[in-house]
Amino acid sequence: MPLYKAKCSQCRVIMRSASRGELLRRMRKHQMAVHRAWLLARMKAGARRSVVENPSIQDMIAALGEGTRAGLAVATRMRAARYQELKRVMDALEPVLPDHIRLSWRAIEAAHDAIIAIKGRR
Numbered sequence: 161m162p163l164y165k166a167k168c169s170q171c172r173v174i175m176r177s178a179s180r181g182e183l184l185r186r187m188r189k190h191q192m193a194v195h196r197a198w199l200l201a202r203m204k205a206g207a208r209r210s211v212v213e214n215p216s217i218q219d220m221i222a223a224l225g226e227g228t229r230a231g232l233a234v235a236t237r238m239r240a241a242r243y244q245e246l247k248r249v250m251d252a253l254e255p256v257l258p259d260h261i262r263l264s265w266r267a268i269e270a271a272h273d274a275i276i277a278i279k280g281r282r
């Protein structure tokens with residue numbers, strides 16, 4: 161007895177399945193076969209959005225090389241959990257960082273925490 165039902169957002173075809181995982185797998189397969197360009201564009205947009213909204217620690221390291229302004233722009237876009245992870249990484253690296261990077265990071269950290277205190281975390 162099919163319990164789960166889904167409608168394709170692109171062509172309105174309806175699928176039924178006894179398991180949710182199976183249903184999602186079949187829908188993905190259908191969309192990859194029939195609406196390939198749309199699905200790929202969607203996946204690309206999702207990847208782009210996640211980079212803009214929650215930059216990685218590597219993005220931060222690269223930005224630190226560019227300067228304080230670039231670093232602060234990256235830090236303020238990070239989600240709270242990743243920013244905390246970044247702080248732990250930077251604490252561990254601090255003894256080996258070149259002076260200008262260490263000073264830049266301290267300025268970023270102070271400015272970031274002040275901005276979050278004023279504006280609140282998204």
Ligand SMILES: [Zn+2]
Pocket residue numbers: 168169170171172173190191194195
């Ligand atoms: Zn479809």
